[in-house]
Amino acid sequence: MLAEGKRIYRSSKEMKMELDTLGKEWAEYEATAKVGEEEEKSVEAKWERIKDFISSIEVKI
Template sequence: MEALTKLDEALNMSPVTFYESPKLSPLKHAFKILASFDCSSTTLTIEQKKESLAMEESLKELADIAAKAVQDNNHLIAKESMKQTITRNLDRNLIRYKEVVSEVKQVEQKLTALSAERKEIFRSCKKMKMELEALGKEWAEHEPKAKVVEEEEKPVEADGEE
């Protein structure tokens, strides 16, 4: 009867608890004891023998289920680790992306400032060119007058030297 009690207790455990339980070896031993009974024995009826065999099958299934649960749990832990790694990488990439966006904005602002400065320099050069052209026209207008004045001064100078 003790063997049947151990089997019943094992069937009521969760698969993971059962699989990790130190009771697994005594349970196997209990099944061996139950299996060794002769069916004609008065200690164990045929119904009890069938029940113990059914329990043994259930125990084997529980062991398989527990092994699968442990394997699934390990797989889940590995996936969780991968998820954390990917999350950290995404966070780092997001931070770097924000830094690059900030740098791009700074470069764009500098380009805008340089473009404005270039336009101002161009306007200034254009203004100076127009002033230079105006001076050139003035020079062209005054040059013949200056030659006339020079020509007029030459005889006066020549008279003063004599």
């Protein structure tokens, strides 16, 4: 009975460490995703300006 309790304790402790690690990794993934989203918005804005510029040149030609 005591051995079973120790096994369960050890197993739950290992699971907690894994969850803590995953929590830290998740925070890193979220930060990376946020940076990616900001870059995507920036690229979209630049692309819109390029399209507007091309349109304005086409009108003059």
